[in-house]
Amino acid sequence: MIYKSIVSVVFSLFITFGQSDKLQKKIDKVVKSTFEVESFSMQSKTFSLSIMSELPTKFSNDHFFEIINNDQLLGYAYVSKAPSKTDEFDYLILFDADLIIMTSKVLVYREDYGGEIGSKRWLKQFIGKSSSDQLVYGDNIMAISGATISVKSMTNAVNNVLKSIKMLQQKQEL
């Protein structure tokens, strides 16, 4: 019992402190190169529980951030996990200040099947997309042979983030 509570305390500590160091380092690297800045801060952007519960994807703490440099809003970052064949992968989407996708990256991929979605060339397809776009696997998002499950999963994940942003924009939360 004692151990269980220790674990849950440890667990909640990590939740509060945000992304793990390893993940945060990777995120920092992508933010720096995408926005061409040396320093910035990431501030968690949250919404009321009633709004968040309606969204098709998680927008709670540690998923959606404002990227700020010298008190100026550079853009936004969305970080989450999506399922692969037998595991989950971590991904990052960076938006400009107008919420148009600037880049996306698979931060950690944990199995053999479908690792091809990390390809920079494939992820390019999401650049320029915004909440007015709908992504359709096999239509405006190309398939990759041997990676169907993960390609669908990533497409679905980005789609849900864009849909959520659209809903937040309609509610004038963004």
Added chain:
Amino acid sequence: MKKLILSISIIISGLVSAQTISQDTTVTKNQQRNAAQNILNGTSSKGITIGGYAQVDYNQPEGANGKMDVHRLVMLLGYKFSDKVQFVTEIEYEHVNEVYVEQAFLNYSLNDNVNIRGGLMLVPMGIVNEYHEPTTFNGVERPNVDKSIVPSTWREVGVGVTGRFNEASLGYQAYIFNGFTSVNDTKFLGGSNGLRNGRQKGAESTINTPNLSAKIDYYGLPGLRLGLSGYFGRTQAADDIQDIDGADVGVSMIGFDARYINRRFSARGQYIHALITDADDYNTLYDANLGSELKGWYAEVAYNLFPIGKEQKLDAFVRYEMYDTHAATLDANIARNQSYNRNEWTTGLSYHIAPGAVVKVDYQLLDNAVNANKTKGQLNFGFGVWF
């Protein structure tokens, strides 16, 4: 009566102590710390992975009795010890009553680009040997190039590295494997299935010469995926005969494969060419008929008859295959058997009723290069699942 009470109490005390032991092992400090570390590393911390695939076939040749077969039933079991260390195994039932271990390897993820891996692994050659789950290929049966030229499911014990470079859209694999055995009990290399009889499958396999296997995959062009595979080495011979001429042969195999998807259209193809050295000595020693070259290729196109965006998919496909286990026989000092020079047309439907479940039907025209050989027809039905 006393004896009965005694034995019951022994059983009960046994159960109680067993329970205590199991509690002790699950609630150790060590394990708890590992769980926390997993969270720290940002893993999903899933310990056990269970999955599998299965393929049930009905083959109906023209003018002969049919065959119904639970061809393959494979259970995948994986365990993730940490974000870096993972064990993967596939236990296979073939034709209901043959049991094999198809894969069993330990993977250590060094960083984002490099994994070190050892154990029983698939030899990367062509498409189907690695991507052999029935939902990933058209046709009830695997292409025959992937049976007679690439002896899928081709797996041996070995060690190597694998990984990918996202910037370049490049995947790589390189392994040192145990090779084919020259003689497998009473079976020899050669004939209609080339090297297939020599697979050792990691079962008390003999090794005296390591073999090298490598593959590069490039997926940087939209919809296109290209693969280049190579396999080089010699077959394995037992101690008492390994110094005799013809006790082993040299095997050099190269493969090129391509897969393409654009909206509802998809296509794939592969070319495999194997050179066998010292086949003449081998054939003399064992009175075998192993060719000095094995060659095969296929090309396939498919079109999804359902609109894009539907979860279900109905692929109509046609495939042409040519494969010859006697592609060259002069250096092997044997007569060329033209019945091993085969060609096939396969056309049919793959109805993906859900992602991971497919019902298949196809018709095959099987022919060979023997003069006036009569083309044989075969109808195939089946289903496949992968989860």
